[in-house]
């Protein structure tokens with residue numbers, strides 16, 4: 278951590294600098310003032326001492342040395358007596374005869390001008406610093422008193438030490454103060470920073486611990502918490518919205534692709550990926566080409582454009598609406614898979630064509646027979662019964678076709694599964710109807726009807742199923758052949774098998790025999806009174822009951838139709 282960059286560091290450095298400058302200034306001033314005071318006090322005491330000594334000196338210059346030495350020792354000062362011409366007459370600490378002329382000394386000069394002379398300097402005689410005081414000359418001599426300045430230096434050193442200690446203590450206290458204050462401020466700030474970092478990393482639950490003091494920090498932490506709360510709220514609701522949008526868009530069956538005005542693909546939902554494979558980055562990567570064109574046109578013209586394209590294997594039909602969604606020219610491509618509805622449309626169209634065709638033939642035949650009868654009644658009445666018979670036959674065929682069509686259209690909207698039906702019983706009821714047909718066809722019908730579990734369904738529709746299968750089996754079996762009707766329970770299912778030793782179905786026709794109006798041999802079907810709708814009815818009934826129908830056949834040897842229906846689970850264990 279660099280001191281100058283943290284708040285605590287800056288606070289500390291500034292305070293220490295200010296304290297040091299102030300204390301240093303105060304110390305210097307104090308030092309000077311005290312020194313001056315000491316020197317002044319020393320000078321004053323030296324003056325009075327000099328006066329006392331001056332009065333005590335004998336008048337005889339030759340007898341000066343002994344009392345000067347004594348007085349000097351008694352006063353703890355150095356005493357020098359100098360003649361007005363500068364010659365030293367006596368000195369308390371030195372032999373005056375060896376001492377140089379003192380006329381040039383500043384204090385002596387002053388004394389000669391009748392002033393009290395003072396001076397501080399290093400003594401040429403003794404080699405240490407002295408404070409000198411010389412009194413104006415009296416009786417031709419000048420008395421000079423001096424003390425070493427060491428005591429002043431001592432005092433000064435003491436003061437300096439005190440100032441230095443004071444400075445150190447002030448620095449210490451300042452540091453402590455800065456530390457305490459900055460801690461009080463910084464700790465909550467650091468915690469706030471940590472919480473904000475946590476928020477920044479996306480943890481929306483992070484909150485700043487509220488501080489109570491200092492007030493500025495308390496206000497800051499409270500405000501930060503409010504901001505965090507608002508932010509979390511906003512993010513939560515925008516995430517919620519995003520999630521809702523995602524759920525809707527990914528559950529949609531329609532593909533959605535959002536294209537920018539500059540042709541960039543900004544968004545695509547899973548359905549779009551199903552329809553188009555991985556969507557391209559730009560509109561120019563869209564295939565088939567018609568989609569690109571549609572999107573571009575919508576961007577340029579600011580109007581909705583519809584296109585229909587075929588794509589993929591197996592081929593699917595896609596209907597695309599390119600809809601401008603804003604003023605800038607963004608376009609939303611909505612893709613709908615219309616393969617199934619197109620297929621159903623085409624089946625319907627084919628059905629109407631086939632049905633009309635099927636109805637047209639007997640109708641034309643009836644019309645022709647009726648016309649023949651009208652003329653024959655007078656011209657050749659003998660043929661009338663034959664044509665009347667033809668009318669009857671074709672009318673019967675018409676009514677069969679219409680009956681089957683009505684059954685089919687009813688079955689298309691489902692069967693009413695309200696009864697519990699035992700297929701074996703139903704077969705037993707239905708089969709006697711075919712005795713006449715079987716006999717005239719020379720076909721032997723046998724049964725193998727075990728007690729089957731009940732099936733939940735419609736007895737009327739299941740009767741239709743049995744009738745159509747048995748009718749076919751007899752009609753497509755040559756005289757001498759056999760038809761066997763079997764009903765049994767198998768693995769919880771109810772299975773009805775109608776087996777014949779008839780003409781069989783070529784394998785290439787097998788997958789198509791359940792289609793409406795599909796016949797292997799149209800002439801034979803018509804001859805035997807078929808409508809081409811029987812197996813289609815069987816398939817609808819089986820599927821309406823949650824079951825299946827399948828066929829196995831060998832040409833010339835016979836066919837087996839198998840219907841498998843789920844047994845009613847609630848009745849499986851109960852008996853009849």
Ligand code: ADP
Pocket residue numbers: 745749750753777779780781782790794795796797798802803806807808809810811812813836
């Ligand atoms: P149709 O009224 O012509 O019999 P279906 O829908 O019942 O119409 O049967 C469709 C076609 O399936 C028939 O025309 C016939 O060619 C063939 N088919 C149906 N059942 C049998 C069967 N048991 N044996 C041989 N061919 C059959």
